[in-house]
Amino acid sequence: MNYKTSSLRELMQRESIDAIIFPTSDPHNSEYTASHWQSRKYVTGFTGSAGTAVVTLHDAALWTDSRYFLQAAEQLKDGPFQLMKEGVEGTPDIVSWIKRRMSVEGGRCVAVDGMVMPYADVVALQKDMQRIGVTIRTNYDAMQMLWTNRPVKPSGEIYAIDNDMIGETVTEKLQRIRHAMHEERCEGHVLTDLMSIAWTLNLRGSDVPMTPVFIAFMYVATDSATLFCNGPLTAEAQRRMSEAGVTVKHYDDFASFLKTQKDKRIMCDGKTTCYTLYNIIKEWVVDMPSPVMSMKAVKNAKEIEGFRRCMLRDGVAMVRFLRWLKPAVEAGGQTEISVSDKLESLRREAKEYKDLSFSTISGYQEHGAIVHYTATKDSDKALKAEGLLLVDSGAQYTDGTTDITRTIALGPVSDEMRRAYTLVLKANIALATVRFPEGTNGTQLDAIARSVLWSGGLNYLHGTGHGVGWCLSVHEGPHAIRMDWRPEPLKVGMTVTDEPGVYLAGRFGIRTENMMLVTKVQETEFGVFCQLQPLTLCPIDTTPILWDMMTEEEITWLNDYHKTVREALLPLLTDEDDKQWLIEVTN
Numbered sequence: 001m002n003y004k005t006s007s008l009r010e011l012m013q014r015e016s017i018d019a020i021i022f023p024t025s026d027p028h029n030s031e032y033t034a035s036h037w038q039s040r041k042y043v044t045g046f047t048g049s050a051g052t053a054v055v056t057l058h059d060a061a062l063w064t065d066s067r068y069f070l071q072a073a074e075q076l077k078d079g080p081f082q083l084m085k086e087g088v089e090g091t092p093d094i095v096s097w098i099k100r101r102m103s104v105e106g107g108r109c110v111a112v113d114g115m116v117m118p119y120a121d122v123v124a125l126q127k128d129m130q131r132i133g134v135t136i137r138t139n140y141d142a143m144q145m146l147w148t149n150r151p152v153k154p155s156g157e158i159y160a161i162d163n164d165m166i167g168e169t170v171t172e173k174l175q176r177i178r179h180a181m182h183e184e185r186c187e188g189h190v191l192t193d194l195m196s197i198a199w200t201l202n203l204r205g206s207d208v209p210m211t212p213v214f215i216a217f218m219y220v221a222t223d224s225a226t227l228f229c230n231g232p233l234t235a236e237a238q239r240r241m242s243e244a245g246v247t248v249k250h251y252d253d254f255a256s257f258l259k260t261q262k263d264k265r266i267m268c269d270g271k272t273t274c275y276t277l278y279n280i281i282k283e284w285v286v287d288m289p290s291p292v293m294s295m296k297a298v299k300n301a302k303e304i305e306g307f308r309r310c311m312l313r314d315g316v317a318m319v320r321f322l323r324w325l326k327p328a329v330e331a332g333g334q335t336e337i338s339v340s341d342k343l344e345s346l347r348r349e350a351k352e353y354k355d356l357s358f359s360t361i362s363g364y365q366e367h368g369a370i371v372h373y374t375a376t377k378d379s380d381k382a383l384k385a386e387g388l389l390l391v392d393s394g395a396q397y398t399d400g401t402t403d404i405t406r407t408i409a410l411g412p413v414s415d416e417m418r419r420a421y422t423l424v425l426k427a428n429i430a431l432a433t434v435r436f437p438e439g440t441n442g443t444q445l446d447a448i449a450r451s452v453l454w455s456g457g458l459n460y461l462h463g464t465g466h467g468v469g470w471c472l473s474v475h476e477g478p479h480a481i482r483m484d485w486r487p488e489p490l491k492v493g494m495t496v497t498d499e500p501g502v503y504l505a506g507r508f509g510i511r512t513e514n515m516m517l518v519t520k521v522q523e524t525e526f527g528v529f530c531q532l533q534p535l536t537l538c539p540i541d542t543t544p545i546l547w548d549m550m551t552e553e554e555i556t557w558l559n560d561y562h563k564t565v566r567e568a569l570l571p572l573l574t575d576e577d578d579k580q581w582l583i584e585v586t587n
Contacts, residue, residue: 004043004146005080009057011145018107018134019098020142021125022053025116026215028194029272031475032358034208034215035151037116039143046075048372052094053081056101063094066461067371070505074379087461095128102134112275114138119270119278138275153251154207155231158214160240161202161471165399167302170244173200173295177220180291181267189267189290190258191218192277195472196292201227201246203237204471210356211473212396217254217277219261228254255280293478296469298493303400303470304517307495307535310352310400311515315537315569317346317395318404322539323581326385329410334383336362336375339391347395357394357401357474364389368407368509371462371501385411388421388508388544394474403474403497404536405513409544420458420502421510421544427452427500428512429554431464431481431532435521438528439489442481442496449500450483458502465497468515492530494518512540537565539585562586 012020022044026037031049040046040053044062048071051064063084064072072083085091092100098110110129114122117138126136143150177200181189191197194213198204205214207230216229227241230251241248249257258280270278270287278285299307321343328334328342340362347353363373364381368390375381383389389410394403407421431449442465449464465481468474479488481496490496499513516532523529539562547555566586573579 005055005060008043008055008142008146011142012055012057012111015111015140017109017111017137017140018102018105019054019056019110020140021094021098021110021112021117022055023112023117023121024049024051025118027115027217027274027277028192028215029118029274030194030208031473032208032211034154036153039113039116039147042143042147044076044081045079046072046081047374048072054094054098056098056105056107058105059101061097063091070370071373095125098134099128099132102129102132108133109135109137111137111140111142113141113143114276114279115141115274117275118272119275119282121271122275123270138279153230154215156206156214158203158205158229158231158233158237160234160237161204162398165302165306166202167300170200170202170240170246173202174220174225174244176295177291178222181220181222184267184286184288185265186267186286187222187264188261189220190273190277190281191220191290191292192273193290193293195469195476196290196296197227198472199296199469200292201244202240203233205231206355207231210358210396212354212471213473215251217251219254219257226257228252228257289478294488296472297467297476297479297488298491299470299495299517300493304493306399306470307401307515307517310395310397310402311535311537312568312572313350313352313397314347314395314402314404315565316572317343317350318406318538319569319573319582320346320575320578322406322408322541322585323578325389325408326410329383330385335380336364336367336383336389337377337380339383339389340375340393343391343393350397352397352399354396354398357396357403361390361392361405363391363509364410365508366506369503369505369507370509371503383410386413387411388413388417388510390509390511392511392513396471399471401468401471401474402536403468403513403515404538405499405501405511406538406541407510407512407544408541413544417508417510418544418546419456419549420504420508422546422549423453423456423458424500424502424510424512425540425545425558426550426554428498428514429557431498431500432514432516432534433531433553433557435529435531436490437526438491438520438530440530441489442479442486443483445490446481446483449481449498453500453502460501460503462501464500465516468495468497470495490518490530492518492520492528495535496532498532498534534561534564537568539565539582542585 022040026033048068204212392405463482467476469476501511503509514536
């Protein structure tokens with residue numbers, strides 16, 4: 001038996017707890033969490049960024065989505081956790097599974113740390129469990145006892161963004177937030193999302209891996225604002241906060257502060273705010289999404305300028321990498337990890353480079369079929385001058401965030417690979433060329449890309465596109481291009497990825513991804529019409545394409561895109577071999 005689950009069950013028996021739920025979250029409902037809150041990873045050994053674990057006195061299971069099925073199966077094998085594949089027919093949901101376990105094991109108490117699960121999720125769980133006489137305990141963090149060397153809460157330095165890159169002051173942003181509060185007759189607004197706080201205050205930090213944010217809470221009142229943070233502010237950041245009328249207090253004081261805000265109408269989102277904090281003010285809450293989410297999704301002119309600058313820089317690194325790749329593989333000695341390290345080293349040469357924006361996915365052949373694969377020392381596959389290598393990567397720069405995927409033929413590829421590669425490219429182009437009325441949502445667009453693959457009997461289970469933050473998270477909502485319903489409309493100035501794919505388990509994976517900007521292309525009596533304009537500047541490998549499958553319009557789009565890439569990057573390349581290579585692959 002896994003010693004962690006064994007020790008956990010001893011604690012559970014002592015506390016009269018029959019099951020514990022470990023979500024992948026923190027008090028801010030973050031996608032990527034600081035190590036202090038990575039309890040699910042600690043208990044299960046599963047390192048994916050999405051999943052929920054449940055441990056009872058006699059059983060244990062982990063739920064995750066299709067991106068991680070193969071990875072989770074590998075990391076959970078020979079352990080106590082059963083893999084539950086979300087979205088697969090026959091897989092019980094978490095509540096049904098717990099009910100069944102409680103019925104079999106006679107349990108009466110399920111625990112979850114109320115600081116790391118949203119209020120709405122806990123309430124839904126409580127209603128379900130009450131029907132079978134099971135209570136929910138929300139004030140128990142088992143990790144305080146079990147995790148003996150638990151990392152402390154991060155407290156990195158908090159710094160201000162350069163004024164010439166902002167485009168909107170803190171005072172102006174607070175005015176917009178207060179206007180939204182006024183529309184809802186609210187006197188206060190609780191912000192717990194780290195990206196929203198960083199965006200509002202034009203501050204950044206380093207508390208979360210690969211995301212330049214700092215752990216904090218924020219409260220905006222009609223005539224004041226208070227930041228509750230754990231790390232020190234630089235002198236410039238302090239000056240900016242003082243100038244905007246923002247008071248700074250300690251992170252751990254937030255719950256006590258909320259208790260003083262009685263009899264006020266407070267805007268707060270129960271779907272994202274943790275149970276413990278929301279529960280303090282629930283009698284006065286106007287439960288709705290924060291207006292900041294939609295505000296920061298629409299990029300201003302300065303932010304768009306920053307994106308375009310960092311795309312040039314990132315494009316140069318990608319060209320140098322791709323030109324180096326095939327000869328290096330032919331020479332021998334390259335692996336998934338070594339080429340990933342090479343790409344990172346090229347990006348690091350830019351003085352504006354801060355960090356990766358996520359862990360690079362470098363998947364060769366069958367590893368490319370693992371959607372969020374991360375090579376390890378044990379899995380690191382040697383590359384050969386044949387087959388496909390999928391590289392999904394990105395970086396955080398001082399002026400923007402990037403996310404790009406290219407699938408590269410390292411040598412001869414099969415007809416099956418060529419067909420799938422061409423269909424993925426056609427799907428990417430279909431989304432890049434469609435015109436749509438402003439206000440169309442991502443779900444309405446999803447089928448435009450996906451139907452190309454459907455026509456070939458193929459599909460993929462992840463989303464087609466996600467928003468990208470400006471010097472923030474590489475995954476940003478509230479908009480997305482997905483099969484499941486996402487009502488947030490696409491607006492001019494939003495960034496979104498275009499990344500259809502195909503994944504054949506045990507064989508290969510293919511994805512082609514560009515970051516895109518929603519742009520206005522036409523206005524008629526029927527309103528504003530938009531199109532997705534590529535921000536990413538990098539050649540797409542043409543060697544695996546089956547040209548007979550491509551239409552004239554698709555070939556024209558590809559040629560035009562390559563011309564744009566060539567004209568933008570050629571003046572920035574200093575090596576003649578790099579220049580010649582770029583000319584050859586884009587003509």
